[in-house]
Amino acid sequence: MAYSDKVLDHYNNPRNVGSFDKKDPNVGTGMVGAPECGDVMKLQVKVNPATGVIEDAKFKTFGCGSAIASSSLATEWLRGKTVDEALAIKNTDIVNELSLPPVKIHCSVLAEDAIKAAIDDYKKKSENVGVESKAHA
């Protein structure tokens, strides 16, 4: 199978590889997929709590080149977006940007799921922080 130039570029030069501290209250972590399915994506966002803007994003992916490219692209798109804007990213946007063939659409779905899971995690954390601070007041 031939890969698109953009998939190859992300595979050869993956953007924003790495990890944040999961316990940081400003970090949201999403981990989706399963090893026996052949792909696992971990996507993390670091949010500025004052502005709600994603200041940084990182990923690590076990999966095919298209899965790596989808998550690498997702981190690029997430940086600078607000949490709500990030939730508007659709898997079809990733499919179009990377010219993924039909058999690789699940990679983009996984990336969208990872974004949602990371933001969900961040929101839960910040709500808990809010509850705790109220309790202390």
Add this chain to the structure above:
Amino acid sequence: MKLPIYMDNHATTPVDPRVFKAMTPYFTDTFGNAASRNHSFGWVAEDAVEKARKQVAELIGANNKEIVFTSGATESNNLALKGVAEMYAEKGNHIITAATEHKAILDTCKRLEKEGCKVTYLPVETNGLVDLNKLRAAMTDKTILVSIMYANNEIGVLQPVAEISKIAKERGALFHTDATQAVGKVPVDVIKDGIDLASISAHKMYGPKGVGALYVRRRNPRVQVTAQMDGGGHERGMRSGTLNVPGIVGLGEACAIAKAEMSEEIKRMAYLRDKLKDRLLASLDEVYINGTMEHRLPNNLNISFAFVEGESLLMGINEIAVSSGSACTSATLEPSYVLKALGAGDDLAHSSIRFGLGRFNTEEEVDYVAAKVIDVVQKLRELSPLYEMHKEGIDLTKVQWTAH
């Protein structure tokens, strides 16, 4: 050294230049139909076919008359299984095979099941080999055929065919072996191994594609198969169709070369394969060899690089032609059923690479491949959340994954 490097010799092999040279006259100059009995064009073609028949027979310790030329191993497997099922239908309808067989066996068995046969698919042990006790237990009075491959096309393990054939014979069943990967690579002897039928392919042993053979025993016992192709009654009625003379000449020449050079080639293949294996194991942790190393083709290495997905690894070593058991590289999007049958877990199947060394690989190529694979595996592990978790001491089997 030239790139890309071909190291996928279980898929196919290049035609040996000596084989090609032997074939060429039969396309243009001596192009006769081997069945033409009344002129020299036919006689020349027939002589060439009979010479090739002898060359094939000699490689496996058979008699010339026991070789039936076909279009390849898939056809040979179909002819053996369907032909025996039909010929011996009055004796029984039970066939025993193994879960790790090639699709040409498994899908043929599925077809036979639809037509009323009973098929037992023996599991294999974690080393890839059939458990002889399980085979013994599966045999019934209705068992007419046991079909177990000689060497596996993915993991290269060599089944204990001599013991298997003994068990089959004790119960009066015939023994067929898909010897596609073994013939020309390791010594195959139809007498010593007790083989009644054996499938052979030319293009796995430096011959051309589109030609193969089925060995059909003529004595002790005399084996018969019902033809699956109707027509002019070629090949003693077992396989009609004008003979592929240049292809058959190529198969014969490939067999003659294999016979003459096998003992040296086995040593060279094992040396290169072991060098590749040792370098990979020395530089990388969490690497697993699939299938026993003890009973194995000398040119096969099947390795899982844990926490790295196979297709992404192939992408990184794109100037090296190998194959993977990863689902992403298969048409069905399922990971290798052979590796799954070993019970290693789907995750290791996704992470597997099959190296198939061949006659034309050099030591320089092996060194290059080892270095490149190590480099890419390390790079991909830096990217892998699983490797990170493993390094943190997390047991990945205990993690609640969100399967999709």
